[in-house]
Amino acid sequence: MGNLLVGFNRIESNIKNFTMSPSLRQFMIISIIGMTILLVSLLYFHVELSEGYLKVHLDTQNKNLAIVLRNSLLAEGLETVLLKTKQELSDSEREQITKTLERELRWVPVVKVKVYSKDAMVLFSTKQDETGQSAINNKGVQISLAGTAVSGLVHRNHINDFDNHVEILSLHQQYIPIKNHLSGEVLGAFEIYTDVSLILNNLEGKQKIIFWSIGGILVTFYLSLAFSFFGTHRLLRKETLQRQKHLNELQSIHSELEQRVEQRTAELDKSKQFLQSVIDGIGSPLLVIRPDFSIALMNKAAVKLIPADQDIANYRYCYQVSHRQNKPCSGADHPCSFAQVMQDGCTVRVRHTHYDANNRPMLVDLVSTPLYSPTGEFEGVIEVEHDITQLVQMQAGLEQSEARLQAIMKNVPDAIVTCDSSYVIQSNNLAAQSLFNGKEEDLNGTKFTRFISDDNLKIFQPENMGRKLSMLKALDGKEFPADIWIGPLEFSDGVSSCIAVIRDITKRLQAQSELETTRQQYFHQEKMAAIGQLAAGILHEVGNPIAAIAGAASELKSINVCGRNPVGDCPFEESVSENINLIDEQTIRLAKITSEIADFASPKPRDRELLDLNGLLQSTARLLSYDQRFSAIEMDLQLDRNLPAIVGVADQLTQVFMNLLINAMDASAMVDGKKHTIQLKTQRDGDRVQISVKDRGQGMSKETLGHVLEPFYSTKPVGKGSGLGLSLCDTIVLAHGGVLNFDSELGKGTTVDVYLPIDLKESE
Structure with missing residues (x-):
């Protein structure tokens, strides 16, 4: 216990003389x-x-x-x-x-x-x-x-x-x-x-002894450890104080050296700033390069070539700044101007591709001048870069624009010509050469008025410029309809001219014509369907009276047995018997007519089916024979009994035959003073059948024959023809894989031949 008190007293005295550290x-x-x-x-x-x-x-x-x-x-x-x-x-x-x-x-x-x-x-x-x-x-x-x-x-x-x-x-x-x-x-x-x-x-007594024994041992160990730590800490503190003293001495020496260095550095910085201000005044990038390609000095314009997010210290060599690579430039694409300066000893100018701060390539003219020391030793080169990227791009853009314009002129599908103030063609594209059937040199120097009629020259007047429709004429004299747009061209030199864009609309007009033909065909089919419905209603109403009359006549005939009984036994007079027979014949004829009208007017299925052409022609001719307008015209039917059946749409082919027969009847009726006959003939012609409609009417001239299939072209008086009949016939025949031919001579009549394939699939 006394030892513990002595230990605590020593610790107390040490604590009084020693400042306890946090540790x-x-x-x-x-x-x-x-x-x-x-x-x-x-x-x-x-x-x-x-x-x-x-x-x-x-x-x-x-x-x-x-x-x-x-x-x-x-x-x-x-x-x-x-x-x-x-x-x-x-x-x-x-x-x-x-x-x-x-x-x-x-x-x-x-x-x-x-x-x-x-x-x-x-x-x-x-x-x-x-x-x-x-x-x-x-x-x-x-x-x-x-x-x-x-x-x-x-x-x-x-x-x-x-x-x-x-x-x-x-x-x-x-x-x-x-x-x-x-x-x-x-x-x-x-x-x-x-x-x-x-x-x-x-047990409790022994526990107390053990407790105090362990406590004493731990306290003794703790005191020993504390004394050891105190001693070590005191030595470390003493050593720290000595080290701090030496550091203070070194700091004093360092401060004195820094002052001397600062003075010398200030002098060097002043000289360098003056030199830097001189080269910074140069707008183009300037680099002073040592023989080992390291950069000794560069101006602000050169510094701006380094990416903003990069450390300038990483760009020590010229090729790192200019080419973003880690080796000197070489080769035919990037010849090293430094090597040429060392070899020739004079200023060298080359063109390189360098990179800006955004790593975008730029073309530069590089001027390298040798740098010598006062003793004449080679110390490097002064390199000045002139950015010519925009200039080269403008030149390339101009060439590209011209090439693009030529490509557009060459590949645009519409014809384009440019003319001067006198309408003389100065340039033209391939479409114009094809449209006017001439070469580029044939069109250039030719007045555009050569291709247009005098009546349409007014479209070149400034107040009439714009989009117009006109007939044009090629170099070979062929005329064609065209959609023309004419607009003025103004240039910076004040010279006025114009540009014309021409589009051939022949196919468009043909398509419009075909569309109108199809529309008229549709209207005709709708009309025939309506007529069929009307005829069905009328025939239903007429059929009952006809049946009644026929029944009555049949009953009277059964009573009248004059033909078999002796004279005097007949219940009716002879004239009455003849009238009864006439009534019976005419009612039979009337029933047949109404049946044929119903067959013709009723809608037919539009799907192709196997057809008997002779039957179609007979029913069509018989139906037209009831028309009083053509009562003076006879039908000469020369039908081939061995004619093979074909595949087609019955109502469409009936429409073709009816249009051809009506045209033949109209042409025959225009010639007065004689009985007219229309020949309707069928025969086999190889793998197709031929249907001929021949009349002895007034015929057609060659000019009329050239327009006969054009929509809305008609030689009939106004109100008697729409000009769509033959065009519609041609469309239907073509849809069936056939051909429609015309042979006509003015004053002698016309023959129309319809050729239809026997096997429609092979024709298609």
Whole structure:
């Protein structure tokens, strides 16, 4: 203890003379906390181990003691006592148990022993006043009667967890079941109280000795460690002070050197700034390059070539700045001007591709001038760059624009010509050469008015310029319809001219004509469908009267037997009989006419089917024979009986034959003074059939024959023809894979031949 006081006094004196550092303070606090935790932990584990060991030892001892007591008491008849139904023992039984317990427990520190029956009643207790009490709520009794031993260590003045009584002694309490050693049946239970006060007192004394011993050892170790740390810390602090002194001396020397360097540097910077200001005044990038290609100096314009996000220190060589590469430039594309300067000793000009700050390529004219020292030694070159990118781009753009314009003029599908103020063609494209059937040199120098009629020259007047439709004429004299757009051209030199865009609309007009033909065909089909519906209604109404008249005439004829009876027996006169026959013949004719009208006017399916051309021609001719306009015209039918059937649309071909026959009848009717005959002939012509319609009418001239298939072209008076009949016929025949031919001579008549393929699939 005296050593501890001496140690603490020394620590106190050291603390007064020594300023505790944060690290030392932290070390002491952590050490004290650690020792306290360690000491408490050791004490706790020692107590737990000691009491646990004591409990295990006493449990084993009491179990053995209980076996001895059981055997002794069973030998004295305890089993008979436990099996009794009464709850009290006789004096002799109690005395016998007491003697047995005194004999067996004379060397054991047992304070109290209880014997419980199977129903948890106290049959015997060393304290007689407890005999006969019920222990049904005692957990230890319940567990032991269930066949399991249970125990507990109760300290003095603490509550017993089994019976909830405060014990005045330190006891070991154990409940042990009494089992039949043969059957293992639980007959009752022992409760044995062992006084452990002396054992616990001895154990507590030993624990105190151990605690103070460990505490002393830890404090001694801590003090030794603290003294060692204090000494080491003092030496380190002393060394730190010496080092700081040396650093202060070095700092003083360093400051003096810095002042000298700053003075010299200021002089050099002044000279360099003057030189830099001179070269910065040059607008083009300028670099002073050493013989090893490193950059000695460059102006602001050259610095701007380095990317803004890059460190300028990484660009030490000229080829890094100009070409963004790590080796000198070489080769035919980038000849090194530095090498040429060293070789020739004079200024060299080359063209290179360099890169700007955004790494975009730019074309530069590079002027390299040799740099010599006062002694005449070669020290490098002065390189000046002139950016010519925009100039080259403008030249390339001009060439590209001209090439693009030529490509547009060459490939545009419309004809384009440019003319001067006198309408003389100055330029033209391939489409114009094709349209006017001439070469470029044939068109250039030719007045555009050569290709247009005098009536349309007014479109070149400024007030009429724009889009117009006009007939033009090629160099070979061929005329064609055209859509013309004419606009003025103005140039910076003040010379006025114009441009003309011409589009041949021949095919467009043909398409419009075909569209109109199709539309008229559709209208005709709709009209025929309407006529069919009307005819069906009329024929339905007319059919009933016709049937009635025919029936009446038939009945009258059955009465009239003049043809077979002698004269005088006839019920009617001869004239009446003739009229009856006439009525019968005409009603039959009328029924036939109405049937043919119904067949013609009723809609037919538009799908192709196998057709009998002779039948179609006969029905068409018969239907037209009822038209009073053509009563003076006869039909000469020369139909080939062996004519093969073809595949087609019946109503469309009927429409063709009817149009051809009507045209033949109209042409024949225009010639007066004689009886007219129209020949309708069919025959096979190889793999096709030929249908000929021949008339002896007025015929057609060659000019008329050239326009006969054009839509809306007609030689009939106004109101009698739309000019779409033959155009529609040609369209239908072509759709069937056939051909329509015309042979006509003015004043002699016309023959129209229709050729249709026998096998439509092969034709298609």
